[in-house]
Amino acid sequence: MPRPNLYYEERMPSPLQRVWLEFRRNAFAIGALYILIFIVFISLFGPLLTPYGPNQQFIDAISLPPAWSVNGDVRFLLGTDELGRDMITRLIYGARYSFALPLLVVIISALIGVTLGAIAAMTVGVKSSTLKHLLDVLMSIPSLLLALVIIALTGPGLGNALLAIGLVMIPQFLHVTRNAIHDERRKPYVTASRLNGVSDYYLLTMVFFPNIVRVLVIQFTIGLSVAIFDIAALGFLRLGAQAPTPEWGSMLAQSLEVAYVTPWVMALPGLALFITLVSVNLVGETLRQAIQKQLEQ
Amino acid sequence: MTRYLLRQITLLFFTLLALSLFTFCLSYWFAGSAVTNSSGIFPDDPSYATIATARGFDGGYFGQYIAYLRHLFAGDWGRSLLDGAPVFEQLIVRFGASLEIMLLALLVAWFPGVAFGVLAALKPGRSVDNTILGMSISGYSIPVFWFAQLAILLVAVQWGLTPIAGQINPLFDIPAVTGSILIDIALAQPANPQAAYYSAFMHMILPVTVLAIMPMMLLIRLTRNSMLDVLNKNYIVSSYAKGMSTRRVLWSHALPNAMQQVIRQLSNLISLLIANTFILEVIFSWPGIGNWLVRSIYERDYPVIQGGLLIIGSLILVTHVLLNLFHAWRYPQVRKDLYAAP
Amino acid sequence: MLLDIRNLTIRTKTNIGTVNVLDKVNLQIHEGEIHTLVGESGSGKSLIARAIMGFLSERWDVTADRVWFEGKDLLSLSAAERRDIIGVDIAMIFQDAKSYLDPNLTIGEQLSEAVLDRDLDGSWWQRSKQRKERVISLLHRVGIKNHKAMMQSYAHELSEGAAQKIMIASAIAHRPKLLIADEPTSTMEPATRQQIYRLLAQFHARYGMSMLMISQDLGAIMPQTERISMIYSGQLMETGPAEPLLQKPYHPYTEALLNTSLYRQAESQPRTKLPTLPGVEPTLQHLPIGCRLGPRCPYAKPECIKTPKTLKLRDRMYACHHPVNLED
Numbered sequence: 001m002p003r004p005n006l007y008y009e010e011r012m013p014s015p016l017q018r019v020w021l022e023f024r025r026n027a028f029a030i031g032a033l034y035i036l037i038f039i040v041f042i043s044l045f046g047p048l049l050t051p052y053g054p055n056q057q058f059i060d061a062i063s064l065p066p067a068w069s070v071n072g073d074v075r076f077l078l079g080t081d082e083l084g085r086d087m088i089t090r091l092i093y094g095a096r097y098s099f100a101l102p103l104l105v106v107i108i109s110a111l112i113g114v115t116l117g118a119i120a121a122m123t124v125g126v127k128s129s130t131l132k133h134l135l136d137v138l139m140s141i142p143s144l145l146l147a148l149v150i151i152a153l154t155g156p157g158l159g160n161a162l163l164a165i166g167l168v169m170i171p172q173f174l175h176v177t178r179n180a181i182h183d184e185r186r187k188p189y190v191t192a193s194r195l196n197g198v199s200d201y202y203l204l205t206m207v208f209f210p211n212i213v214r215v216l217v218i219q220f221t222i223g224l225s226v227a228i229f230d231i232a233a234l235g236f237l238r239l240g241a242q243a244p245t246p247e248w249g250s251m252l253a254q255s256l257e258v259a260y261v262t263p264w265v266m267a268l269p270g271l272a273l274f275i276t277l278v279s280v281n282l283v284g285e286t287l288r289q290a291i292q293k294q295l296e297q
Numbered sequence: 298m299t300r301y302l303l304r305q306i307t308l309l310f311f312t313l314l315a316l317s318l319f320t321f322c323l324s325y326w327f328a329g330s331a332v333t334n335s336s337g338i339f340p341d342d343p344s345y346a347t348i349a350t351a352r353g354f355d356g357g358y359f360g361q362y363i364a365y366l367r368h369l370f371a372g373d374w375g376r377s378l379l380d381g382a383p384v385f386e387q388l389i390v391r392f393g394a395s396l397e398i399m400l401l402a403l404l405v406a407w408f409p410g411v412a413f414g415v416l417a418a419l420k421p422g423r424s425v426d427n428t429i430l431g432m433s434i435s436g437y438s439i440p441v442f443w444f445a446q447l448a449i450l451l452v453a454v455q456w457g458l459t460p461i462a463g464q465i466n467p468l469f470d471i472p473a474v475t476g477s478i479l480i481d482i483a484l485a486q487p488a489n490p491q492a493a494y495y496s497a498f499m500h501m502i503l504p505v506t507v508l509a510i511m512p513m514m515l516l517i518r519l520t521r522n523s524m525l526d527v528l529n530k531n532y533i534v535s536s537y538a539k540g541m542s543t544r545r546v547l548w549s550h551a552l553p554n555a556m557q558q559v560i561r562q563l564s565n566l567i568s569l570l571i572a573n574t575f576i577l578e579v580i581f582s583w584p585g586i587g588n589w590l591v592r593s594i595y596e597r598d599y600p601v602i603q604g605g606l607l608i609i610g611s612l613i614l615v616t617h618v619l620l621n622l623f624h625a626w627r628y629p630q631v632r633k634d635l636y637a638a639p
Numbered sequence: 640m641l642l643d644i645r646n647l648t649i650r651t652k653t654n655i656g657t658v659n660v661l662d663k664v665n666l667q668i669h670e671g672e673i674h675t676l677v678g679e680s681g682s683g684k685s686l687i688a689r690a691i692m693g694f695l696s697e698r699w700d701v702t703a704d705r706v707w708f709e710g711k712d713l714l715s716l717s718a719a720e721r722r723d724i725i726g727v728d729i730a731m732i733f734q735d736a737k738s739y740l741d742p743n744l745t746i747g748e749q750l751s752e753a754v755l756d757r758d759l760d761g762s763w764w765q766r767s768k769q770r771k772e773r774v775i776s777l778l779h780r781v782g783i784k785n786h787k788a789m790m791q792s793y794a795h796e797l798s799e800g801a802a803q804k805i806m807i808a809s810a811i812a813h814r815p816k817l818l819i820a821d822e823p824t825s826t827m828e829p830a831t832r833q834q835i836y837r838l839l840a841q842f843h844a845r846y847g848m849s850m851l852m853i854s855q856d857l858g859a860i861m862p863q864t865e866r867i868s869m870i871y872s873g874q875l876m877e878t879g880p881a882e883p884l885l886q887k888p889y890h891p892y893t894e895a896l897l898n899t900s901l902y903r904q905a906e907s908q909p910r911t912k913l914p915t916l917p918g919v920e921p922t923l924q925h926l927p928i929g930c931r932l933g934p935r936c937p938y939a940k941p942e943c944i945k946t947p948k949t950l951k952l953r954d955r956m957y958a959c960h961h962p963v964n965l966e967d
Contacts, residue, residue, distance in 0.1 A: 145571065237579060249442075252446070285518070
């Protein structure tokens with residue numbers, strides 16, 4: 001007599017897959033993800049898409065409104081600014097400065113910060129509560145202020161602003177990684193691995209890392225959102241990217257004098273920034289919720 | 298609690314010391330003479346030699362640092378390189394101006410933020426929750442400098458409802474004593490106080506509202522998430538088991554415990570507030586510390602940079618410790634974790 | 640009949656559709672009776688308790704022919720009407736009592752919440768004095784002498800047993816007619832467990848209240864238990880007076896559980912097969928049709944694919960096509 005199958009076997013999706021399944025249920029978050037992919041695309045291939053250069057001036061087309069208004073010109077889909085430069089071209093080029101560069105900076109800081117954090121957590125050195133308190137204090141200082149300090153030392157400029165933001169991000173990743181490993185360190189599964197006699201490197205990469213990667217992903221989206229905002233804010237304060245760089249923040253700053261006459265010159269870079277930030281924050285928050293939900297189950 | 302208090306105060310002392318050491322070092326890291334950078338006196342000034350001696354520049358670094366601290370406590374924070382104004386007196390006034398809009402914005406943000414957060418948490422996953430959450434995320438993502446410009450363009454220029462920038466109509470001629478315009482009006486006692494208050498209020502309404510938006514949106518999310526967490530706790534179930542009404546359970550168990558988690562994350566909110574205050578002060582020409590600091594970085598006015606960083610840094614450190622102390626005082630079970638830490 | 644539950648069904652949505660987590664459960668509790676509900680974890684026993692208390696969120700769809708408490712239907716009460724019963728006539732204590740105490744309020748503050756305003760009179764300061772006296776007397780009744788220190792302490796300062804005593808004190812504040820205890824002692828050491836059982840037995844004797852004990856271990860049920868109900872995977876298997884049910888279980892499931900209990904195992908020799916059911920409890924996504932014990936039951940026959948009717952034999956009830964130990 002054939003025995004009935006007593007053990008119900010079903011392949012459970014891995015933790016990251018489950019986060020993705022949960023994430024996928026939110027249509028807005030998926031939309032935001034597509035927007036981010038689109039922005040990455042135009043930062044990579046932007047110059048191939050635009051007919052003009054970012055600083056190419058058209059004497060015959062100064063302060064033209066967007067194409068759909070009465071005075072608009074089809075050549076300039078989103079109008080031109082007070083120097084006769086095509087807005088859409090500048091916005092597309094701006095994606096490189098306002099999205100791609102912060103993204104790159106955050107990736108580099110994340111790599112450095114996570115490595116340092118892992119080293120700090122694995123080598124128990126300084127009395128940890130004091131170190132923790134100092135890092136806590138450092139975390140409570142706004143990143144923009146720290147970046148201002150670094151720029152005060154190095155002088156204004158896009159390169160310096162990027163360097164400043166990168167330096168500010170490193171301790172944040174360090175802190176998060178160290179705390180995450182500290183929280184996991186005493187859990188039974190880690191003890192079990194230690195009792196198996198694995199090496200520190202194995203412990204870090206194969207035991208800790210899969211369990212803290214979620215925290216790091218969340219921190220990455222937070223860091224990205226902060227970096228985009230800070231770079232734009234520094235550009236706006238004329239401490240970061242300088243004119244005529246088509247960085248969205250400095251474009252906003254330049255538009256201030258003409259904002260009353262040609263409002264689209266001010267509205268468009270801000271809108272681009274807003275859409276980017278919403279997408280990053282929405283993806284981050286949805287990821288956080290998906291992970292939270294998974295932890296509760 | 299006493300032990301914790303002492304520990305926090307010791308830590309505050311050492312972090313403040315580290316901060317002063319940092320600003321002291323800045324004099325050397327900046328370009329130019331360290332004496333000029335810390336005192337604001339140029340080398341061609343006749344008093345340069347006396348200042349250099351008073352600040353210990355004939356001795357070693359340690360003596361210089363002690364002299365620096367002594368000058369700090371005496372209120373001699375150097376002079377601005379641009380206009381020669383004493384930094385300390387200027388800072389006090391500007392600090393007051395900044396603190397005023399920060400506190401007002403926090404106040405404006407607090408109640409709607411908590412209320413909307415609780416509202417969203419009560420119906421998780423429903424349309425109320427989704428609407429509030431969507432509003433919170435998009436509101437949090439508006440670049441504040443852009444939003445301020447739009448507000449000025451629309452409210453101040455298009456509709457002409459409020460003034461564009463500044464603290465008060467300069468015709469009132471209110472001397473800046475504390476920097477906080479509302480207190481200054483009370484101190485100056487102008488001929489027409491109502492009109493002065495009205496003018497100050499109209500100048501204030503736009504920056505404070507714009508400044509309040511982002512913290513409010515963050516607060517909504519913080520409150521919602523911690524409230525959701527607390528509502529799943531067992532002690533909420535046992536309160537219902539005692540036969541308490543939903544309103545009483547929310548008011549006496551859920552909200553206090555949710556607020557604990559919010560307060561633990563409040564330093565995020567405060568750092569957001571400080572960063573946004575800096576930017577908005579520049580836009581609204583608010584005579585605050587951020588406006589001054591940004592300008593001084595641009596103009597390389599080193600004594601002002603040092604003074605501004607010192608005072609903002611101290612504000613952050615003190616707030617951090619005060620929050621920790623409040624948290625431990627209000628929420629007793631936190632103290633157990635602090636003492637029993639392995 | 641104090642509590643009369645007929646055909647209680649609780650549904651919830653899973654990724655494969657709606658499933659009956661609880662499938663037509665009948666449960667009757669008489670006045671002054673200690674009734675123990677035994678089932679493995681995940682069998683739905685806590686769900687029954689929570690359905691009675693009205694704690695289940697909208698995720699759970701609760702239907703029943705009747706859930707009568709003293710003739711009132713608990714499922715159709717409004718929130719305000721329910722509050723007149725819950726916490727007054729029906730009280731509940733829980734497993735892991737510490738987590739059921741608010742960490743930010745003192746024990747005194749939390750206990751005084753259990754004292755209702757309508758039991759007090761006079762001006763507000765007289766009332767607060769009465770309230771305090773009530774709390775002190777509650778603490779004395781559960782055997783806590785040092786009431787002053789206890790009232791000022793917080794949940795994290797208590798031991799497991801003390802926290803459970805506080806829960807009991809707040810539960811008996813209004814001399815409930817029914818006390819539901821959801822595995823109150825499962826995480827405790829044996830000595831503390833006996834303490835709590837004695838305390839509960841004492842209140843049972845003094846107030847004549849009925850109790851619904853929930854337990855997952857037949858070997859550690861309250862000694863004073865009068866009736867036992869067995870639940871497996873959301874279906875009620877067997878109900879009957881404690882003594883005969885443990886001596887001569889009718890249902891194969893009860894028999895299997897008894898076999899795995901400690902005292903029977905001691906008799907079995909090492910290297911012999913453990914006399915237990917093969918397989919594991921089904922997950923919500925894989926509930927068998929018919930009798931849910933079917934695939935694991937050693938006596939299963941093709942007709943077990945149909946849900947067995949609940950049969951009555953004298954004062955015992957069982958739901959099985961092929962009961963064991965039925966000589967007559």
